[in-house]
Amino acid sequence: MEATQKQFRKRNAILTCLQGTHSHPSAEMVHQMLQEEHPDISLATVYRNLARFKNQGLIQSLGTVNGIERFDANTAPHVHFVCGSCDAVLDLPQMEVPQVLCENAAQCSGCKVDACQLMFTGTCRACLAKHETA
Amino acid sequence: MEATQKQFRKRNAILTCLQGTHSHPSAEMVHQMLQEEHPDISLATVYRNLARFKNQGLIQSLGTVNGIERFDANTAPHVHFVCGSCDAVLDLPQMEVPQVLCENAAQCSGCKVDACQLMFTGTCRACLAKHETA
DNA sequence: ATGACTGCAAAGACTTTGCATCTTT
DNA sequence: AAAGATGCAAAGTCTTTGCAGTCAT
Numbered sequence: 312m313e314a315t316q317k318q319f320r321k322r323n324a325i326l327t328c329l330q331g332t333h334s335h336p337s338a339e340m341v342h343q344m345l346q347e348e349h350p351d352i353s354l355a356t357v358y359r360n361l362a363r364f365k366n367q368g369l370i371q372s373l374g375t376v377n378g379i380e381r382f383d384a385n386t387a388p389h390v391h392f393v394c395g396s397c398d399a400v401l402d403l404p405q406m407e408v409p410q411v412l413c414e415n416a417a418q419c420s421g422c423k424v425d426a427c428q429l430m431f432t433g434t435c436r437a438c439l440a441k442h443e444t445a
Numbered sequence: 446m447e448a449t450q451k452q453f454r455k456r457n458a459i460l461t462c463l464q465g466t467h468s469h470p471s472a473e474m475v476h477q478m479l480q481e482e483h484p485d486i487s488l489a490t491v492y493r494n495l496a497r498f499k500n501q502g503l504i505q506s507l508g509t510v511n512g513i514e515r516f517d518a519n520t521a522p523h524v525h526f527v528c529g530s531c532d533a534v535l536d537l538p539q540m541e542v543p544q545v546l547c548e549n550a551a552q553c554s555g556c557k558v559d560a561c562q563l564m565f566t567g568t569c570r571a572c573l574a575k576h577e578t579a
Numbered sequence: 580a581t582g583a584c585t586g587c588a589a590a591g592a593c594t595t596t597g598c599a600t601c602t603t604t
Numbered sequence: 605a606a607a608g609a610t611g612c613a614a615a616g617t618c619t620t621t622g623c624a625g626t627c628a629t
Contacts, residue, residue: 419540
């Protein structure tokens, strides 16, 4: 009955993969990353388990970048940067989401606020360098 | 050569529709809203023009809600609330996005920051009321 | 046996695109 | 004539789902 029993190996691999990366991958990216370890894993399995984890609250969706959904195993509220050039999604761990904001939002809107996302868009350092060079 | 010349009537109608609503509609919602005024407008035309306006910076995309892209003619940075129950997207005009945040983000990340989006998710008042009643 | 997980292929949903037609210059 | 806008239908892309096969209880 160990956690690695065959029945859950792929499911665990998907979660572990997500927890071990900072790339905020899409379903397909996860599938790619698992190719070596599980060459026979199906994309459908990745989608199914990501949906499951999301429902369980083990991961969160960051929304879509260019029409593709991106996931994050870090469910604590934190700040993201999306590069419009290479579609990379970066954490900005130095920045914090002022906790007051959620309370303010709830107060001034009368809505029940569950979560909050702060997202910057622009061009990442790698792409800036690339364009300078070019 | 007036602005309402036949050639651009539908295009203008789409933009005007978007500018006259606070519902942050999807392409299909825009199409619906224009039915009365332009019963013969095609969904493809709505998509084409929304893409055009977005490129021109006349409107902005708010990302997708449940897999459907939502648009906003208000391109100034402002705060949104997304209801997970009815998919409504509301403005929170009382709240402001601290301008400092963008500068902070640029500084601490080394990225070129173009825009910033602050988004809350939860349950809107209408849905809260509905659920209480039920 | 029953329930659970997966692969495969099919279906689904939203969006984009090619082509013919009609306008405007 | 040439360039631009639109409708229609087809194609495209990402995601979900049905079904059969396999494994665990």
